[in-house]
Amino acid sequence: MHGSRAIGPAISVIIPARDEERHLGEAIGSIANQSFIDLEIIVVDNGSTDGTGRIIDIWSSREPRLRAIRLERPSLNASLCRAVESSRAPFIARIDADDVAAPARLQIQYERMVADPDLGLLGTAADFIDSEGRVIGFTEPPLSDRDIRGCLTTGCPFLHSSVMMRRDAYLASGGYRQGLNLAEDYDLWLRMAAVTGMANISDRLVQYRLHSGNVSARRAARLAISSTCVEAANKARLAGVPEPLIDGTPLLRKALPILGISHRDLRLRIHYGAFERWYLTIPLPYSIKRRLRRFAVRLGFRPIFTWALGASVLLSAVHKHLVRARRSR
Numbered sequence: 001m002h003g004s005r006a007i008g009p010a011i012s013v014i015i016p017a018r019d020e021e022r023h024l025g026e027a028i029g030s031i032a033n034q035s036f037i038d039l040e041i042i043v044v045d046n047g048s049t050d051g052t053g054r055i056i057d058i059w060s061s062r063e064p065r066l067r068a069i070r071l072e073r074p075s076l077n078a079s080l081c082r083a084v085e086s087s088r089a090p091f092i093a094r095i096d097a098d099d100v101a102a103p104a105r106l107q108i109q110y111e112r113m114v115a116d117p118d119l120g121l122l123g124t125a126a127d128f129i130d131s132e133g134r135v136i137g138f139t140e141p142p143l144s145d146r147d148i149r150g151c152l153t154t155g156c157p158f159l160h161s162s163v164m165m166r167r168d169a170y171l172a173s174g175g176y177r178q179g180l181n182l183a184e185d186y187d188l189w190l191r192m193a194a195v196t197g198m199a200n201i202s203d204r205l206v207q208y209r210l211h212s213g214n215v216s217a218r219r220a221a222r223l224a225i226s227s228t229c230v231e232a233a234n235k236a237r238l239a240g241v242p243e244p245l246i247d248g249t250p251l252l253r254k255a256l257p258i259l260g261i262s263h264r265d266l267r268l269r270i271h272y273g274a275f276e277r278w279y280l281t282i283p284l285p286y287s288i289k290r291r292l293r294r295f296a297v298r299l300g301f302r303p304i305f306t307w308a309l310g311a312s313v314l315l316s317a318v319h320k321h322l323v324r325a326r327r328s329r
Contacts, residue, residue, distance in 0.1 A: 012087030017097035021051035105205035120169025120196025169196035179248020183226035
């Protein structure tokens with residue numbers, strides 16, 4: 001264990017929450033029970049209308065390291081910015097309110113970052129779990145700075161819920177961009193890449209929960225559009241031209257010409273992204289699913305993604321109808 005610190009904690013862990021009463025207690029508990037104890041927990045209640053506030057109050061009464069911030073439904077980015085501004089540690093860690101951290105997660109990340117002063121952004125691999133906590137897959141992220149930079153040009157190589165950031169690198173990059181409500185993490189990593197070293201740990205130190213809220217087709221479409229604009233913004237910065245964003249709001253009509261893609265290409269991105277998030281919920285090892293996906297794309301079967309998405313939505317609707325009918329008996 002590291003030595004004592006004179007001022008403030010070593011790590012600030014930020015947990016934004018909105019209507020997460022079902023899983024929030026487990027998320028907080030996974031941080032409170034870390035082997036690394038020199039930390040503070042900042043939970044942002046983002047205008048919840050369920051029992052989230054009660055869960056936070058219960059934990060606040062028994063966990064002195066926890067501080068609660070209550071806001072009236074701002075954007076996720078506004079919540080994250082407020083939490084970082086309130087934090088006191090030189091290292092900032094993130095976890096979502098429905099995810100779970102392994103007991104040694106923060107210890108492993110802290111020791112790695114202290115040992116490498118040039119490392120400002122460090123993520124980990126993760127297990128995918130369903131709403132009941134069953135493992136249904138896992139991630140295999142790029143590990144080295146070089147491989148991560150290669151992946152950043154076309155997608156996000158970090159799981160937001162797994163990252164630890166050096167505060168100085170976060171501030172030097174400009175922090176979370178206000179006004180960007182999706183792909184805010186991808187946007188931040190691209191800007192941090194210009195000021196610091198990056199890495200992922202191969203150990204699966206987080207359990208990332210996949211459920212109906214974060215695999216929906218509507219969310220996938222919005223995420224694909226935001227990610228496209230973030231990708232275009234990065235290309236614009238490198239070229240020294242204006243970004244396709246106004247106060248953080250994506251401007252798709254300006255982003256597409258920067259990337260040289262058509263609306264048809266964008267639709268394919270949306271369909272592919274929607275299928276990808278649904279595909280992650282299939283109970284097969286992620287390595288197998290990745291190979292199947294590559295094989296399908298190589299053979300030109302990309303349109304099957306659209307069909308599979310539609311089928312999954314239909315099957316989900318039928319399942320919900322049957323469940324409701326069974327409960328009404």
